[in-house]
Amino acid sequence: MQNSEQKLSTTQPLDSLIGGKWISNAKKIDVTNPVDGSTLAQVSTASIDDCLAAVDAAQNAFASWKATAPRARAEILRKSFEIMIAEQESLARLITLENGKVLSDARAEVAYAAEFFRWFSEEAVRIDGDYRRAPSGANWLMVSRQPVGVALLATPWNFPAAMATRKIGPALAAGCTVVLKPASETPLTALAIAEIMQRAGVPDGVVNVVVPSPSGPAVSAMLKSDRVRKLSFTGSTQVGALLLAQAAEKIINCTMELGGNAPFIVFEDADLAAAIDGAMLAKMRNGGAACTAANRFFVHEKIYDAFADGLTARMNALVLGDGLDAKTTVGPLVSKSQQQQVAKLVEQAKSFGAKVACGGNASTDGSFGYFPTVLTDVSFDAPILQTEIFGPVAPLVRFKDSDDILAHANNVEHGLVSYVYTRDLGRGMRVAESLESGMVGLNRGLVSDPAAPFGGVKQSGLGREGAHDGLLAFLETKYVAGNW
Numbered sequence: 001m002q003n004s005e006q007k008l009s010t011t012q013p014l015d016s017l018i019g020g021k022w023i024s025n026a027k028k029i030d031v032t033n034p035v036d037g038s039t040l041a042q043v044s045t046a047s048i049d050d051c052l053a054a055v056d057a058a059q060n061a062f063a064s065w066k067a068t069a070p071r072a073r074a075e076i077l078r079k080s081f082e083i084m085i086a087e088q089e090s091l092a093r094l095i096t097l098e099n100g101k102v103l104s105d106a107r108a109e110v111a112y113a114a115e116f117f118r119w120f121s122e123e124a125v126r127i128d129g130d131y132r133r134a135p136s137g138a139n140w141l142m143v144s145r146q147p148v149g150v151a152l153l154a155t156p157w158n159f160p161a162a163m164a165t166r167k168i169g170p171a172l173a174a175g176c177t178v179v180l181k182p183a184s185e186t187p188l189t190a191l192a193i194a195e196i197m198q199r200a201g202v203p204d205g206v207v208n209v210v211v212p213s214p215s216g217p218a219v220s221a222m223l224k225s226d227r228v229r230k231l232s233f234t235g236s237t238q239v240g241a242l243l244l245a246q247a248a249e250k251i252i253n254c255t256m257e258l259g260g261n262a263p264f265i266v267f268e269d270a271d272l273a274a275a276i277d278g279a280m281l282a283k284m285r286n287g288g289a290a291c292t293a294a295n296r297f298f299v300h301e302k303i304y305d306a307f308a309d310g311l312t313a314r315m316n317a318l319v320l321g322d323g324l325d326a327k328t329t330v331g332p333l334v335s336k337s338q339q340q341q342v343a344k345l346v347e348q349a350k351s352f353g354a355k356v357a358c359g360g361n362a363s364t365d366g367s368f369g370y371f372p373t374v375l376t377d378v379s380f381d382a383p384i385l386q387t388e389i390f391g392p393v394a395p396l397v398r399f400k401d402s403d404d405i406l407a408h409a410n411n412v413e414h415g416l417v418s419y420v421y422t423r424d425l426g427r428g429m430r431v432a433e434s435l436e437s438g439m440v441g442l443n444r445g446l447v448s449d450p451a452a453p454f455g456g457v458k459q460s461g462l463g464r465e466g467a468h469d470g471l472l473a474f475l476e477t478k479y480v481a482g483n484w
């Protein structure tokens with residue numbers, strides 16, 4: 001792979017943002033370009049003291065931000081949205097450079113990410129309350145909402161812009177101040193968004209960004225600080241469980257957006273072309289590195305061969321390469337370890353009897369790429385079905401008994417999203433109701449929408465982001481019992 005025009009913008013921030021100031025640190029971490037493993041940039045590592053200073057800065061800014069008129073908070077979010085859209089191309093390039101995803105996916109991410117700022121600028125002025133007479137008739141129940149307080153936001157590398165704005169947007173709309181800790185693989189996008197927010201007029205200390213390395217001790221120190229009142233985490237179930245335990249010590253309010261293992265069910269009456277289009281979207285958005293990625297394809301035997309052939313043809317036609325190259329339709333994975341993990345899962349699936357219809361190997365040109373892969377004849381008990389693949393691999397399972405398939409779909413510890421293809425809407429709705437997942441795509445391969453409540457059940461998380469629910473996650477309910 002040729003590494004094309006990969007210079008960062010000269011205004012790209014590389015330091016921590018604490019209390020409105022960019023704080024440099026002699027200790028740096030390398031940000032790697034997944035296309036060739038080269039170092040893209042060096043970012044200041046935030047020490048534990050820096051992280052605690054960021055929490056202090058957020059605490060100091062909280063009272064005045066909370067008191068800032070909702071309309072004024074909304075205008076800053078709206079302005080941030082407008083700048084992100086105006087600078088969509090340069091932000092998209094930045095995402096591709098540090099994450100590897102193709103430019104078209106990166107452009108879509110910027111649009112999606114910016115939309116969280118627009119949506120929550122509109123929600124900021126719709127924080128409701130309640131005023132009722134008590135059932136006894138003797139007094140009054142008054143309910144209002146107040147910002148939770150300082151929020152610690154931790155985000156993964158797979159959507160470096162959208163996972164940040166999906167948290168910053170509602171937090172600021174609610175009146176909370178934040179410390180954002182992006183994934184160390186992809187900190188540049190988060191820093192660029194923070195700089196955009198400064199230009200949009202966000203007051204000092206309202207948005208702070210730190211990149212500690214390692215993450216664990218710094219996040220623990222912030223959670224123990226007595227000043228963090230909210231933890232909003234997106235990442236793996238494993239790390240989420242660890243942080244929930246830590247947050248328990250100070251009874252910190254938590255929202256957890258964790259791993260997925262989405263079933264993609266194709267019934268015999270499905271519109272085949274639509275199902276294949278949906279499968280490509282559900283599997284290949286972000287090169288398969290999405291929590292919403294279809295991970296287990298259950299296809300009815302009557303339509304299985306046609307579906308497998310169609311999907312294989314589409315996957316085979318994808319061009320693996322440098323995400324900045326216009327010919328490329330799938331970029332490399334984010335890291336060597338991610339590439340190795342995907343390769344290991346495919347080898348293991350083969351040893352359990354799966355056949356490789358296309359792909360099945362890692363690129364050998366020094367990139368972290370893995371060729372789009374379709375595995376057929378995967379058995380119901382294959383371990384790959386119990387693991388979040390997080391790469392461009394589609395395991396296809398043939399099923400006969402439609403009544404039985406729901407139990408297989410629900411037979412995992414995760415429950416983020418499920419996909420169902422059928423022309424029988426009644427069946428589709430019944431299956432959607434019974435699937436153990438927070439979201440269902442019914443004849444749709446994409447569910448994400450800033451106006452919709454995003455989140456999972458079981459070990460996929462707690463709480464919702466986006467929609468009005470996303471705002472409520474940063475608000476406390478205050479009840480005043482009145483009598484006069």
Ligand code: NAD
Pocket residue numbers: 154155156157158159163181182183184215216217219220234235236237239240242243256257258259260290291292388416455456460461
């Ligand atoms: P990860 O759990 O390794 O990391 C997530 C964040 O936690 C990063 O900022 C990381 O630096 C930090 N972190 C890692 N170890 C930590 C520790 N010991 N203490 C404190 N912080 C720590 O996840 P990832 O590999 O970056 O992202 C992939 C995972 O994220 C997948 O499981 C995916 O499904 C999930 N994800 C979920 C959603 C969702 O909305 N449900 C969205 C995107 C990604």
